[in-house]
Amino acid sequence: xxxxxxxxxxxxxxxxxxxxxxxxxxxxxxxxxxxxxxxxxxxxxxxxxxxxxxxxxxxxxxxxxxxxxxxxxxxxxxxxxxxxxxxxxxxxxxxxxxxxxxxxxxxxxxxxxxxxxxxxxxxxxxxxxxxxxxxxxxxxxxxxxxxxxxxxxxxxxxxxxxxxxxxxxxxxxxxxxxxxxxxxxxxxxxxxxxxxxxxxxxxxxxxxxxxxxxxxxxxxxxxxxxxxxxxxxxxxxxxxxxxxxxxxxxxxxxxxxxxxxxxxxxxxxxxxxxxxxxxxxxxxxxxxxxxxxxxxxxxxxxxxxxxxxxxxxxxxxxxxxxxxxxxxxxxxxxxxxxxxxxxxxxxxxxxxxxxxxxxxxxxxxxxxxxxxxxxxxxxxxxxxxxxxxx
Ligand SMILES: Cc1cc2nc3c(=O)[nH]c(=O)nc-3n(C[C@H](O)[C@H](O)[C@H](O)COP(=O)(O)OP(=O)(O)OC[C@H]3O[C@@H](n4cnc5c(N)ncnc54)[C@H](O)[C@@H]3O)c2cc1C
Numbered sequence: 392x393x394x395x396x397x398x399x400x401x402x403x404x405x406x407x408x409x410x411x412x413x414x415x416x417x418x419x420x421x422x423x424x425x426x427x428x429x430x431x432x433x434x435x436x437x438x439x440x441x442x443x444x445x446x447x448x449x450x451x452x453x454x455x456x457x458x459x460x461x462x463x464x465x466x467x468x469x470x471x472x473x474x475x476x477x478x479x480x481x482x483x484x485x486x487x488x489x490x491x492x493x494x495x496x497x498x499x500x501x502x503x504x505x506x507x508x509x510x511x512x513x514x515x516x517x518x519x520x521x522x523x524x525x526x527x528x529x530x531x532x533x534x535x536x537x538x539x540x541x542x543x544x545x546x547x548x549x550x551x552x553x554x555x556x557x558x559x560x561x562x563x564x565x566x567x568x569x570x571x572x573x574x575x576x577x578x579x580x581x582x583x584x585x586x587x588x589x590x591x592x593x594x595x596x597x598x599x600x601x602x603x604x605x606x607x608x609x610x611x612x613x614x615x616x617x618x619x620x621x622x623x624x625x626x627x628x629x630x631x632x633x634x635x636x637x638x639x640x641x642x643x644x645x646x647x648x649x650x651x652x653x654x655x656x657x658x659x660x661x662x663x664x665x666x667x668x669x670x671x672x673x674x675x676x677x678x679x680x681x682x683x684x685x686x687x688x689x690x691x692x693x694x695x696x697x698x699x700x701x702x703x704x705x706x707x708x709x710x711x712x713x714x715x716x717x718x719x720x721x722x723x724x725x726x727x728x729x730x731x732x733x734x735x736x737x738x739x740x741x742x743x744x745x746x747x748x749x750x751x752x753x754x755x756x757x758x759x760x761x762x763x764x765x766x767x768x769x770x771x772x773x774x775x776x777x778x779x780x781x
Pocket of ligand 1: 519760765
């Protein structure tokens with residue numbers, strides 16, 4: 392077993408770190424406060440070739456893999472972005488890139504991948520519905536045959552970055568549940584324009600991840616063309632899993648990078664802060680132990696995520712590792728940002744010291760894109776062979 396990165400991987404990680412540091416913490420604090428999409432940094436990420444790292448070379452990508460993508464996300468997160476940068480990679484190279492490169496038509500690949508990779512096109516994915524979150528297979532949005540294409544009706548919720556997206560990956564039923572062989576039968580994926588007659592959205596007021604909107608989306612007789620079907624009609628569920636499992640790897644990378652950053656901010660502060668004479672608060676074992684524990688937990692999550700990414704690149708099963716890594720990373724990062732805030736006392740609560748943003752944003756990932764409880768259900772069933780409990 393070899394844990395060493397190649398020279399190329401080290402170089403990619405280092406360019407992501409340097410790019411992230413050029414923007415730094417103050418950039419993120421500013422756009423978080425003004426609730427602005429991270430357009431400037433995304434443009435540079437794309438120009439540096441980092442968005443397309445795992446996408447096919449023939450369409451402008453680098454044709455590398457998920458290990459490289461994880462390294463990029465982790466380093467951008469640790470350089471100042473925090474966990475939200477994972478979402479930027481989710482919406483574009485994962486929701487857009489994985490779906491189009493694996494299941495899209497040659498025309499979709501030719502027309503959209505180069506624009507995705509260069510940052511000219513942004514994407515989003517609409518799966519969750521008000522009555523179908525964890526229970527994804529209960530989605531009710533329905534695309535009814537209409538001429539050569541479909542007419543879509545339904546409602547989605549919590550959809551990230553609709554307002555800035557050019558294209559939306561929509562998952563809808565194309566066969567009524569009662570006519571389907573199973574709940575996973577009869578689902579299809581479409582890649583439609585995010586601005587289209589009959590498609591409206593309304594942003595939701597929320598706790599964090601302020602740089603990316605989250606919206607309710609309404610489809611009222613939205614026309615879908617025949618050439619907007621992506622993947623297999625009625626067989627979209629299996630294909631969607633490839634999109635969702637790679638999404639976990641990117642989420643975890645954003646989280647492990649965030650923990651690294653929170654630890655650095657906490658340690659730097661603690662080394663500097665003196666309250667009883669000359670000894671910094673960093674010398675107190677009561678502050679050291681919890682931070683050291685967080686470090687160990689984060690390293691374990693990071694390593695498991697590399698295994699998930701490496702398995703994906705080698706064409707091996709990776710779902711168990713990707714899920715378990717995401718579970719551990721979300722818990723470790725929640726604890727780390729909490730401990731970092733505690734270490735800083737009052738200053739941890741101020742915007743000026745950044746940890747409050749990291750703490751707010753990472754909370755999301757304990758229940759999204761998949762919740763801790765559902766990962767534990769998955770491990771119990773798939774890894775331990777226990778019966779389904781729900
Ligand atoms: C900021 C934000 C951005 C998002 N972005 C997107 C996006 O871009 N696209 C998209 O499609 N969706 C998105 N989502 C939706 C997200 O994936 C869902 O919120 C998530 O899947 C959980 O679904 P839910 O909110 O309906 O919770 P529910 O399904 O109602 O679950 C509530 C609680 O019950 C628990 N639970 C449910 N079933 C079981 C069980 N069998 N055993 C034990 N516990 C159980 C869950 O773990 C959870 O803790 C986003 C959500 C947020 C908040």
